[in-house]
Structures are given as C-alpha cells and as structure tokens.
Amino acid sequence: MYRSNVLVCGGTGCTSSNSLQIVEKLKEELKAKGLDKEVNVITTGCFGLCALGPIMVVYPEGSFYSMVKVEDVPEIVEEHLNKGRIVTRLLYQETVEEDTIKSLNKTAFYEKQKRVALRNCGVIDPEKIDDYIANDGYAALGKVLTEMKPEEVIQTILDSGLRGRGGAGFPTGLKWKFAAGNEADQKYVCCNADEGDPGAFMDRSVLEGDPHVVLEAMAIAGYAIGASKGYIYVRAEYPIAVKRLQIAIDQAHEYGLLGEDIFGTGFNFDIQLRLGAGAFVCGEETALMTSIEGKRGEPRPRPPFPAVKGLYKKPTILNNVETYANIPQIILNGADWFASMGTENSKGTKVFALGGKINHTGLVEVPMGTTLREIVEEIGGGIPNGKKFKAAQTGGPSGGCIPAEHLDVPIDYDNLIAIGSMMGSGGLIVMDEDNCMVDIAKFFLEFTVDESCGKCTPCRLGTKRLLEMLDKITKGQGTLEMLDEMEELCYYIKSNSLCGLGQTAPNPVLSTLRYFKDEYIAHVVDHKCPAGVCKELLEFNIEKDKCFGCGMCAKQCPAGAISVTDYTAPGKKKPAYEIDHAKCIKCGACIDTCKFKAIYKG
Amino acid sequence: MQKKISSLPFQGTPEQEAQLKEVILKHKDDPGAVMPVLQEAQEIYGYLPLEVQTMIADGLNVPVDEVYGVSTFYSQFALSPKGKYHISVCLGTACYVKGSGDVLNKLSEELGIEAEECTMDGQFSLTACRCIGACGLAPVMTVNDDVYGRLTVDQVPGILKKYQEA
Numbered sequence: 001m002y003r004s005n006v007l008v009c010g011g012t013g014c015t016s017s018n019s020l021q022i023v024e025k026l027k028e029e030l031k032a033k034g035l036d037k038e039v040n041v042i043t044t045g046c047f048g049l050c051a052l053g054p055i056m057v058v059y060p061e062g063s064f065y066s067m068v069k070v071e072d073v074p075e076i077v078e079e080h081l082n083k084g085r086i087v088t089r090l091l092y093q094e095t096v097e098e099d100t101i102k103s104l105n106k107t108a109f110y111e112k113q114k115r116v117a118l119r120n121c122g123v124i125d126p127e128k129i130d131d132y133i134a135n136d137g138y139a140a141l142g143k144v145l146t147e148m149k150p151e152e153v154i155q156t157i158l159d160s161g162l163r164g165r166g167g168a169g170f171p172t173g174l175k176w177k178f179a180a181g182n183e184a185d186q187k188y189v190c191c192n193a194d195e196g197d198p199g200a201f202m203d204r205s206v207l208e209g210d211p212h213v214v215l216e217a218m219a220i221a222g223y224a225i226g227a228s229k230g231y232i233y234v235r236a237e238y239p240i241a242v243k244r245l246q247i248a249i250d251q252a253h254e255y256g257l258l259g260e261d262i263f264g265t266g267f268n269f270d271i272q273l274r275l276g277a278g279a280f281v282c283g284e285e286t287a288l289m290t291s292i293e294g295k296r297g298e299p300r301p302r303p304p305f306p307a308v309k310g311l312y313k314k315p316t317i318l319n320n321v322e323t324y325a326n327i328p329q330i331i332l333n334g335a336d337w338f339a340s341m342g343t344e345n346s347k348g349t350k351v352f353a354l355g356g357k358i359n360h361t362g363l364v365e366v367p368m369g370t371t372l373r374e375i376v377e378e379i380g381g382g383i384p385n386g387k388k389f390k391a392a393q394t395g396g397p398s399g400g401c402i403p404a405e406h407l408d409v410p411i412d413y414d415n416l417i418a419i420g421s422m423m424g425s426g427g428l429i430v431m432d433e434d435n436c437m438v439d440i441a442k443f444f445l446e447f448t449v450d451e452s453c454g455k456c457t458p459c460r461l462g463t464k465r466l467l468e469m470l471d472k473i474t475k476g477q478g479t480l481e482m483l484d485e486m487e488e489l490c491y492y493i494k495s496n497s498l499c500g501l502g503q504t505a506p507n508p509v510l511s512t513l514r515y516f517k518d519e520y521i522a523h524v525v526d527h528k529c530p531a532g533v534c535k536e537l538l539e540f541n542i543e544k545d546k547c548f549g550c551g552m553c554a555k556q557c558p559a560g561a562i563s564v565t566d567y568t569a570p571g572k573k574k575p576a577y578e579i580d581h582a583k584c585i586k587c588g589a590c591i592d593t594c595k596f597k598a599i600y601k602g
Numbered sequence: 603m604q605k606k607i608s609s610l611p612f613q614g615t616p617e618q619e620a621q622l623k624e625v626i627l628k629h630k631d632d633p634g635a636v637m638p639v640l641q642e643a644q645e646i647y648g649y650l651p652l653e654v655q656t657m658i659a660d661g662l663n664v665p666v667d668e669v670y671g672v673s674t675f676y677s678q679f680a681l682s683p684k685g686k687y688h689i690s691v692c693l694g695t696a697c698y699v700k701g702s703g704d705v706l707n708k709l710s711e712e713l714g715i716e717a718e719e720c721t722m723d724g725q726f727s728l729t730a731c732r733c734i735g736a737c738g739l740a741p742v743m744t745v746n747d748d749v750y751g752r753l754t755v756d757q758v759p760g761i762l763k764k765y766q767e768a
Contacts, residue, residue: 013738016749050738160683198694201735236678237734273640274634277676278732294634295668296675312633355737362738395697407751429695444697453675 002040004081009055009122009212011046011208012201012240013362017056017187019043039081047122048363049109052092053484057104057122064104066092082567087231109360112379114341116349117165117202117325118365121209126244129251132212138257140328141216145265153224154180155242157327159335161347165282166192166320167424168400168500169346169413175317178307179225182315187227188320189218190311192288193234193241196280198447202351203321205363207234207241210325211248215258215271217324220331222269225317231292233495237278245273280397280451285310285318287453298455299499320425321577322351342368346412354380357387362397373407376430387432391515395424397444397451398504400511401437420511422504436525436533437516442470444508451479452501459502462493466509478524487513528602533587538601540579542590546598549574551592553599559583562590605674607681612653622648622654626661635662636672640679649680677732685727687765691743694733696718701755702741706730708758711745726765 008014008023023043030036044172047055052066056076063086065076071088079085088096094109095102104110112352115121124131132138144153158173179187179269192212195203207214217518218230224566234242249271252258260268276293281287282297289311291297330338339347346368352375355361359381366375372392376382383389388517391401400421431440445467454460468487472478472481497503511521522528542553544567554562554577561583568575579590579599591599625642629635639662643654650673659666673679691697691706706728710716713726720727736742739751750761 012734014735015738016739016751018743050736053738055750196732198733199696199737201733201737204735237732268626275638277637277641277678279676280732290632291637294636294638294672296671353737355740356699361696396695427695429699435699440699443695475641539763 002038004039005059006041006081007044007059007122008041009045009047009053010043010126010240011053011121011205012238013046013050014053014055015240018070019068022054022056022068025070025073026077029074030081032367033077033082035077035081042125043127044093044123045121045126046118046205046363048113048118048205048365049092049360050362051360052282052362055122056163058086059103061086062103063101064092064095065090078160103365109362109364109379110382112370112374113365114367115365116329116338116341117206117322117351118209118363119329120213121205121363124210126209127247129212129255129257131519132210136328136332137212138216140331141219141257142263144220144331145263145267150180150224150226153220153331156225156330156335160330160338161335161342161345162323162326162330163346163413165322165326165350166322167395167422168317169423172319172323175307175319176221176224178305179227179315179317182308184315186229186312186314187225188311188314188316189221189225189227189230190289190292190316191218191230191232191324192283192285192318192320193232193238193341194276194282194288195235195321195425196283196451197237197357197398197425197427199393199429200353200396200425202353202363202426204235204238204241205351206321206325207238208244211241211244212252213328214245214321214324215248215252217319218271219258219262219269220318221317221324221326223267225315227315227317228268228270231274231311233273233276233282233288233292235278236275242273242275249273279453280447281453281499281501282585284501287499288318289316289392296453298453299501301498315394316412322426324360325558326578333369343410343412343415345414349425350411350426352426352428354428354430356393357383357432357435358430359384369410371408371410372402375411375428376407380430383430383432387434389430390433390435391422391431391437393440393508394427395422395430395432395504395507396427397447397505398422398500399424399427399506401431401440401515402511403515405515420507420514422507434531434533436474436529437512437519437530438470438529439531439533441508441512442467442474445470445505448501448505452505456496456498456502458493458496459498459505462489462497463502463505466493466506467488469508473520473523474529475536476523476527476534480521480524481575483513483517483520483524517520532601538586539581540584540586540588540590540599540601542577542579543598543600544576544578545569546596548572548575548596548598550595551577552593552595553577556589558587558589561585605681607652612651614647614651614653618646619657622657623661626658630662636664636669637676640669640673644679645693649683651681665695683720683724683727687726688732689726689728689745690734691717691729691740691745692732692734692736694732694737694740696733696737697741700740702743702753703743704755705743705753705758708755709762712759712762726762 056065163169298426
C-alpha cells in the first residue's frame with residue numbers, strides 16, 4: 001500500500017514537453033528522501049487538458065499540478081509529498097479556492113464532460129494489464145464468452161444505437177450482423193487506428209492511455225462474427241501508441257486473454273499490428289485493407305462490401321478505435337444505459353479534439369447533443385486574446401466550417417450534415433477573425449490534392465482544378481463567374497468520385513462558400529483579404545500622422561522599401577516615413593518594430 | 603507529396619546488406635510483406651535508394667514496380683537521404699491556423715532550402731509533415747526526436763543555432 005499516488009501524464013502532448021524527465025526526477029527525489037516505498041509514481045495516458053501540460057495529479061488530495069517543470073519537482077516532493085503542504089503556486093489556478101482545493105471534476109473543463117471511451121485515460125498505467133483488469137477490464141469479454149451467444153452480443157450493440165466514430169456514422173451492430181451472416185473458413189476483425197485527419201488525436205490518446213480496451217473489444221467482435229484473427233492498422237507516426245499496443249498484446253497473451261482457448265471456452269483470437277506509412281486515403285475501409293495486404297492503399301468499388309469480401313477476400317469488419325472503446329462498457333452496463341445518452345439518432349458520447357484558437361486545447365468527451373457553444377465557450381474556455389469567434393471546423397478535410405450563427409445547434413451526426421459539415425473523427429478546430437476562410441479552404445484542398453490516390457479522375461483532376469481556382473482567388477485573380485464554376489465542379493466531384501475521400505473533398509469549399517461568401521467576394525471584387533492573411537492582396541501603409549519619424553522600420557525593412565518623406569505631422573519633430581509598394585515584399589517586419597503602431601496592413 | 607529522388611550515389615555497406623537480407627528472410631512468407639520490409643529497410647539505410655528497392659523485390663520475389671509503387675505511395679518512405687538533423691514542421695490544421703506555415707517559411711529562409719530538401723553539407727533536411735497529434739502544443743516542429751511546441755517565428759534562428767553549434 002502506498003500513502004500517495006502521483007499520476008504523471010505520459011501522452012504525446014505532455015511527453016513532448018518533458019513529462020518523462022519529470023517522472024525520472026520524481027523517482028530520484030523520492031528515493032533520495034526514502035519515500036519511494038510510501039509514494040507511488042504512475043505514468044498514465046492523456047488527461048485531455050493538453051494546453052496545461054505537463055500535468056501531474058497527486059492523490060488522495062487530488063491536487064492538479066499544471067505546466068510542471070523538472071525544476072519544480074524537488075519542491076513538490078519536499079513540500080507536498082514529505083511535509084503534506086500542497087504547493088498551491090504550481091496548481092492549475094482554477095482548482096485553487098481560498099483555503100481548499102477544488103476537485104478536478106468540478107472545473108469548467110471537466111464538469112460537462114462524460115467519459116466513456118476515455119474513462120481510463122489519465123487514470124490507469126497503460127503499460128500494466130493489472131491496472132486495466134482492476135478497473136473492470138476484460139470483464140466484458142468474460143461475460144460475452146461465458147454468458148452470451150454471438151447473436152445476443154450483436155443484438156446488444158444494435159440496441160445500443162452505437163454508430164461508427166470514424167466519420168460516416170454507420171451503425172456498428174449492423175456491420176457486425178452482415179459479417180456474422182456470411183459463412184467463410186476465415187473472417188477478420190480490423191481496427192482503424194490510421195488517424196489521418198489533421199487536428200484529430202482522440203484515437204491516439206485511447207491507444208496510448210488505454211490500449212487494452214481496444215484488444216478486448218476486438219476479441220468481443222471476433223466472437224460475435226466468428227473471426228479468430230484481428231489486425232490493428234496504426235499510424236507509424238504514433239510511436240508511443242505502437243509501443244503500448246505491442247506491450248498490451250504481449251501481456252494479454254501472457255494472461256491467456258488473447259490466443260488459444262480464451263477463458264477455457266474454446267474461443268481463439270489473435271491480434272497483429274500493422275503500421276500505416278502515411279496515406280490519408282487509407283482511412284477509407286477498402287484502401288486500408290489493401291494496405292494491410294502490403295500494397296498501394298487504393299480504394300476499390302463497393303459492393304462487394306467488406307462484410308462479404310474484405311481483407312484477403314474474406315468477410316471482414318472494420319471499426320474505429322473510439323468505436324471499440326465504447327464496446328466493453330455497453331456489454332457491461334447494457335444497451336439501455338448507452339442509449340440513454342445522446343440524441344434520438346446519435347447515442348452515447350463523442351470525443352472531440354479541441355484545437356486552434358481556443359484556450360483549453362485538448363480532448364473532451366461529451367454526450368451527443370451538446371451544443372458547439374458549450375464546447376467552445378464553457379469547456380474550451382473561449383478564444384484567447386479577446387478575439388472574436390469566426391468558425392469551427394469539424395470533420396477535417398472532409399468536413400466544413402460552422403459559423404457563429406449555428407453555435408447553438410446540438411451536435412450529432414445528422415445535425416452536422418444538415419449544416420454542411422460532418423462529424424468526421426471528431427477534430428474540432430476553432431478559428432478567429434484573423435483566419436481567412438478562403439485560405440482555409442485552400443489549405444484543405446492542398447491536403448486532398450496531395451492525398452488523392454489518383455485512381456479515379458474526378459478526384460485526381462477535379463481537386464487539382466479546384467485548388468488552382470482557389471489559388472487564383474487568393475492572389476486577386478478570381479472572378480465572380482469562377483465562384484459559380486467552383487460550386488458546379490464541387491458537386492461534380494462529390495457525385496462521381498469512387499471513395500469517401502473524393503466524395504467529401506469539396507466540403508470545405510462548399511461550406512465556406514455557403515457561410516462566408518462575402519469573404520470570397522471581397523477577394524474577387526475588391527481584391528482585399530479581410531482577415532489580412534492572403535499576402536498578394538495585402539498592402540502595408542504608414543499612418544503618417546502617427547509616425548514619429550524614428551526610422552526603425554526603414555532600418556528593419558529587408559527590401560529597402562521604406563523611405564523618409566518631407567511631411568512632418570503636427571506635434572511631431574521629425575518627418576514621417578512611407579512604404580514603396582513596388583518594393584515591399586510584405587514580410588511584416590516593419591509592423592513588428594513600430595513602437596507607435598503607426599503601420600497597418602489591409 | 604511529390605517525392606524527390608536522390609541523385610547521390612548509393613553508399614550501402616556489406617553490413618547493411620546483411621541486415622536487409624535478414625529482414626527479408628524474416629518476412630519472406632508473410633502475406634503483405636512489402637510494407638514491413640520497406641519500413642525496416644528505411645531504418646537500416648535511413649532512406650530507400652533504388653538499389654535497396656531492387657534487392658527487396660528480388661528477395662521477396664515480387665516485381666520491382668510493385669515495391670516502387672508502394673514506396674512512392676506512402677509519405678513515410680523517403681527516396682532521398684535525410685540530413686544529420688531532420689526538421690519536420692507540422693502542417694496539420696491546428697498548427698496551420700496558429701501559424702506553422704510562417705515557421706516553415708522562416709526555416710526555409712534560414713537554411714536556404716525548400717521543404718523536402720537537404721542542405722549541401724548534409725547537416726539539415728526540412729520537411730512539412732502531417733499532424734503529429736501534439737495539437738495541444740501547436741504550432742509544433744521536431745528536430746530528430748526533440749519536439750518544439752508553442753513556437754514563434756522568432757525562436758527559429760535560436761533553435762537552429764543550437765544544432766549548428768552542436
């Protein structure tokens with residue numbers, strides 16, 4: 001028994017800011033003080049509040065230390081762990097109340113959250129199977145194998161209303177039912193951990209923080225559809241996740257929870273890792289399976305659907321990491337429990353990766369039906385630097401931008417599609433008034449042009465043509481007719497592309513055209529970029545009446561574009577400067593140097 | 603992303619070749635062996651010269667075009683060598699809206715190379731990468747295994763200097 005437990009986040013965000021050195025220093029200090037038998041140090045998965053990393057929580061007090069530095073460790077050990085005096089200076093300030101500290105679950109960031117898929121993240125040591133088992137781990141697999149028939153498992157998942165968390169939202173139980181109904185000598189269970197949406201990292205956090213939940217759920221799926229083999233297709237760019245998954249697989253084998261004759265029931269199930277090598281299209285199910293086979297990850301037409309002919313032409317199911325993370329809880333607590341959360345057609349919770357211009361970047365899990373306003377303003381803590389909310393981008397390169405007028409829409413699969421975006425895997429990037437929506441649309445198109453596999457023409461050429469038009473618009477060479485042409489091309493690409501990548505690639509353009517048409521018009525008619533992002537449309541000017549004539553800007557200018565005039569503003573001693581637009585390279589160095597804020601762009 | 607194929611002569615050693623042969627032997631009978639072998643070959647050589655791809659094709663008994671097709675399809679596979687210090691700037695959405703594009707431009711300006719290139723002295727190579735999932739620290743770049751988060755353009759010269767002097 002330990003009298004104190006110190007949890008340190010070992011997720012990617014926190015380890016990138018040295019949390020593992022903090023763990024080492026902690027162990028070293030505790031040992032030096034002879035406290036290593038009394039205080040336990042645990043490296044956990046992601047707590048979600050990545051903006052405040054590295055994070056350290058000390059139990060039983062529940063003290064939440066944020067932005068901890070290696071240098072802070074001796075003080076925490078001596079004061080808190082040795083003498084029992086919490087170092088309030090280093091706590092997350094929202095948890096500090098006059099003479100006491102507030103529980104983490106009562107802070108704005110955590111209070112509205114409901115953690116199902118993330119329930120073990122930041123709680124257990126992901127490299128210890130005993131931690132997982134102690135928190136009901138593998139109990140669902142035991143229940144399924146010893147008390148339920150495969151049909152009952154599928155019925156439970158169907159009744160729960162769980163829909164795929166990877167993007168399209170297809171009912172999970174239905175997928176399983178189709179695969180179960182097809183006879184074959186071999187079937188496969190696959191897990192899509194190729195989280196390619198830029199800005200989404202919930203799957204990574206589950207794999208890093210609770211890898212066993214995925215293994216358990218895949219074994220349950222294997223039992224339900226009659227498969228004995230599973231593959232996890234995980235991004236090679238997630239080294240911590242890969243390492244912990246491999247540890248988890250080895251431990252599960254050692255405990256007899258994977259392999260032959262699991263729980264003595266005669267059920268066999270084995271899981272292999274396959275590393276993805278960086279191709280966004282491999283998030284598409286048929287492309288992912290082709291990639292597991294070791295080939296170029298190109299999609300193929302459906303039907304036949306994977307439930308009939310999938311991996312190695314055998315019946316296969318493919319689910320996303322977050323989908324799997326819900327399964328054991330549904331089995332243990334029942335379909336009704338799960339279906340009691342969420343909206344009519346979208347049950348349960350959803351994890352969002354909050355990023356961009358928001359105070360609390362990190363991972364949040366909320367019941368379906370929570371409004372965007374609650375997520376952005378309450379949980380996310382609003383926009384930094386007093387800027388105004390402009391749009392939230394969901395669904396990554398397949399999704400759209402949601403403007404302020406729709407902040408109060410309850411988020412679920414169907415509502416997001418109705419307002420021109422989609423759930424996607426759950427990336428949620430907040431943008432403020434400094435982001436140009438035409439530039440954002442161009443950014444996503446650059447991504448899809450890069451990632452289009454090239455197999456079908458509408459996607460390969462269509463996205464390229466779209467990007468060319470967007471490029472012209474951001475350079476002030478667009479026309480109003482071009483906007484109409486773009487829209488027409490968007491619908492053409494959507495209806496004619498082979499796979500989900502092409503069918504959704506135009507969404508960023510369509511949604512920005514729908515909600516931010518005035519910005520497009522400002523670019524093509526007035527040749528201005530209202531957000532001040534598109535360089536070719538910017539002009540830098542000096543407000544002569546504010547200029548003190550110090551000449552700092554002229555010294556900084558790398559292009560020699562700034563020179564002195566013969567105009568001296570009233571009340572100033574030296575003549576003002578001006579910018580020669582023909583020479584200006586729009587680097588912005590002058591704005592940064594001017595102490596009097598006399599230079600503006602627009 | 604357009605792959606840059608290296609024009610440098612192949613400089614593999616017999617030790618590397620022996621390691622590669624071992625890898626090929628280990629995976630020879632696995633279905634779908636091309637990708638895992640390419641991944642391990644890249645660990646051995648640092649990149650995938652055409653000579654290595656030919657050896658893999660011969661070893662696994664698959665056409666070389668299939669190997670080449672896979673190596674050019676996935677962004678993880680490099681066809682040209684990396685510098686001693688390999689810099690990746692994340693251009694995922696969260697980083698991009700927080701200005702990682704400016705960080706990339708600054709690096710490019712300071713090093714005198716474009717993204718996907720290597721400096722003449724072989725010290726630095728630069729690449730724009732996809733989301734590395736550290737969105738909480740945006741904008742982010744990595745130099746080999748070191749991660750730099752919450753970056754500003756002004757920090758770039760200082761960070762480079764650290765490696766130039768190392």
